[in-house]
Amino acid sequence: MWSEDVALVCTERYGSGSVVKYMKCDDGAVQCERPRPTHKYRPLRDCFTSLFLPHGFPDSVSEDYLEYQLWDTLQAFSSSVTGSLATHALLRGSGVGDSSATVTGATITWILRDGTGMVGRILFAWMKGSLLDCDAKRWRLFADVLNDLAIFMEILAPVFPSCFTLTVCTAGVFKCIVGVAGGATRAALTVHQARRDNMADVCAKDGSQETVVNLAGLLVSLVLVPMVSDSLWGTYLLFFLLTCLHLYANYRAVRSVIMETLNQSRLRIVLEHFLLEGRILSPAEANPKEPLLPGLGSQVSVDVGVPLNAVISSVSQLDVLKEGNDSLYLLGWRRDTGRLAVVLHERAGSADIIRSVVHAEILHRETLCSDPARYTVLAETHRHVSRMFPDFYRGLCAAGWVTDRNLLDSDDWRANWDINKGL
Template structure:
């Protein structure tokens, strides 16, 4: 029995486990295996649907036509993958958010493939769209996989961790495929089966991404750290910061803070720049608020260093906090003011808030940076 267990372990866990990986490796791999199980099961249904739609089950369709349609479908997917690959620089920023988004895209692509059963006459365009979506998801998933595995590796064993992680995924995928083949023989409801498997896949994907603990600050985790520090004076631990990070971000979501902005975006009019500039004479950055766009902007001056960028981001969130607090206090009065046609409170004189934020940042940034560095490796996020 020991020999059998050792043989199995050699395929599913890194050498030296559990000391060779971080503690969060087990929950991550558990959810990852479950996700691949559901993914493998869904693959049987979508492949069967595609084959039926393309005409394999219809004797009137020639094998040559079937092959051409299938090749065009795959070709469209490869073109989509190639075009999306130029966005690779963004994969290093919101890694967990992109990873979950890729699984959502994969489900959308699978759903389109399933819909070809209802519209077989539109097989080629629908299959091409589905394959483009799924290949874009594949690029995102592949690009974010290595950094995640790297976060679990202790020492120089990233290759071993990656290999065993992929092995677990493949085993789970095969198990899911086998189960799905057995189920399809009973001719279950295609829509119901797909809906259940899809829910299981997305739920597993969410918990898989949620369990990832990265030791760097990206935009989302930086926001969590600053908000906690402003409100409580406490910088969350590595695990706490990751657990509080927002995983799903709507594409239309309004981002209240922009770092590395342009002058025209940040200042509504030149007089605002003239009034704000004296407050930042000793800094390599400027922070301001544009009420028309309801956004705080941080502008970087020439020769700004990494710590200046970090400080500018910290200052921007402090200013946003003051503006939000002021907005909450004046919400009731703003409703009455709006009724009588007076300006909305977001168009308030925000220079006082900028001046107040400068004082707070001057006295507290050093403390924040020290506490944050004790918890994580400070990594500058991509400037927007």
């Protein structure tokens, strides 16, 4: 035996686990004293953790990781079962079991479905690719709603044989859009969850979780699909119940995510609270208020990082925008659409981009773009933002927001309107 206050050599622990003590024996040797397991199933739990959770869990991931993954697992299971219902419907609609159907006809349908889907994937990535990072939660939920719509169309397709190919191709386009939006937003959420530069490990374990869930969904489908295969209304009822579960689980999953980077929705929420109460909301307080469906929310429409000629057409207009402006951006209105637009200086950083969007939000509250005195109001808001933004920015940093990068969808145009200074 030894006295702990004398024989204790050092302590260590693995991650946030229990403390292990190294004790000095009477003969000078060092003996490791590990705490006794408090639960008989601890080895099984450790095995499960190493198989399906990132190395170093829970310290190596964000605090919202476990809740998000639990809801994500539930939605993946329900989607796997409804996908089996859709596969059954597609095979039946393609002529499986019908002696009058031809292999050539089914092959052509499948080729058209895949081809239109590929075109849809390319066009969607071109049109919306840059927005997927900025509103990852919103687009993730949109992708799952669109996926359920595509599955419903595939289940419904055999009911209308004359429109089968058109319906299947449309559903194929939707599913390819889902693939782009879902995959891209999943990557964005993985970047948020990986806290030790362990994105690859988080992705790999997420794949393991999804594989197990899909396997469970296949096993359940082996039981459920034959039970409802001969009943159209039974198929619809099962699809409806599983879709409700799928949508609810997806909503809870994306709602559980606490993003520390500022997109326009979160910045607007924080700014409004600051202007009303003088306090900066933390990420945990602001994220639950973020709208998750496209079209919701009242943030101002502003284009950040536009070319200079999109805003001005003369030197006098440039002088008006520079008047009273001590910032590294020019805020004005686009000549083609009338939308608020920001021209960024070549020295502008993330803080300047955040300030420009804050300025746009405040200006939007002061005047409409059609107001003939809008440039007067612009100069006044410049002075207001110059006074309040330093306190606002310090509050963001103190509240835990990431400010050295942002998700405000800034384009890459940069200008330098100070080249004649000092000449």
